[in-house]
Amino acid sequence: MASSSKKRCVVPENMSVGFIGAGRMAQAMSRGFIESGMIRANNIVASDPDASMLGFIQKLGVNTTEDNKEVVAKSDLICIAVKPNNVSKVLEEVAPVVTTKNIFLSIAAGIKIGMIEKLLPEKTRVIRVMPNTPALVQSAASVFAMGSYAQNGDGDLVAELLSSIGICEEGKESLLDAVTGLSGSGPAYAFAAIESMADGGVKMGLPRDLAQKLAAQTMLGAAKMVLESGKHPGELKDGVCSPAGTTIAAMHKLEKAGFRGALIDAVEAATLRARELGS
Structure with a gap:
């Protein structure tokens, strides 16, 4: 398993990040991105059907919406931060507005990259990550795996972003269930x-x-x-x-x-x- 500390890139200026799902992990990641200076608060947008979740994440200064398609349209990197049983519905909803500029980062436990790729347009760039709840105090242990169409630079970008909420490692997707059992739980x-x-x-x-x-x-x-x-x-x-x-x-x-x-x-x-x- 490769350590992200050996791979660093500069996050593009004015990069935009979207969260479909504004729960605790989305809030923690947003806080880390903002406080590290990597992403500006006004370049983050989040959607969630729960108004209380939107209220919490708004306190960070990020934009909110009830429209998942709007999140995709306004974001370079889109984090899928919904419950695993809602992933299919959400991806089918946003698929029509996905473009080649989009990178999808999934934190949905147990949902394989192949399934996500099938639900999105052909050759969409997908990365799957398993973080853990200490992300709330910027002490997460995260491992990510690259999808079939993700580019090398995409992995470097995600590694740098995730380093703002703790430590980050890259590994094969076959390891992520064990990562869930160890650091996730x-x-x-x-x-x-x-x-x-x-x-x-x-x-x-x-x-x-x-x-x-x-x-x-x-x-x-x-x-x-x-x-x-x-x-x-x-x-x-x-x-x-x-x-x-x-x-x-x-x-x-x-x-x-x-x-x-x-x-x-x-x-x-x-x-x-x-x-x-x-x-």
Whole structure:
């Protein structure tokens, strides 16, 4: 899997971006594009049947509409940010106004590139991406795959844009279901771990607010150590485990409870479910 950090291009000045669907991910991506200076707020347009969603995204200074065709007509890059079961309907609706200038970026879980290409005019440029909810705090983990007609420059462009909301990698589409199982669903695993660690702190006498803050910061710090040190997580774990100390006693309990096996099973289950959704 190639890292987007090796591919950088300058986003064209006055590039226009559209979102069909103005939910939380569209809002997060818009905020990242704007705050990074890559895309001007007035060059972004979003559509959504839910007026409340349009109200939220309008607070970023972007334009809104109820007309999906208008989004396509006004945008160079169009992000498909609707629920997977609505993708076919939306693409059939906008297909008549799609031109060769348009690039479609889909964040719809489980919807394969081939299906999107079939619903749009021949040779439409399509890229599929799996981001995750930490995009809301510009800490996403995103992986994208190129469609049959996407150009090399399209991938560079998307990589640079997605880097404004976190880290971004390019991979084969066949990997995206596993990406969904790991990083797409992964925030939920991390939230459950933080909650459980905080519960443990409360059980042992810590105030709830302090326990939760310590648990969350510990998870954040550990993640940064993995990313910034380049060391294997097992090596970093060993560095915390002193002989006959507190941490190795805790790790023994986690091993007996099947902690690592449960996480592996969770990623597997989410991956298999993603495959089902896309079949």
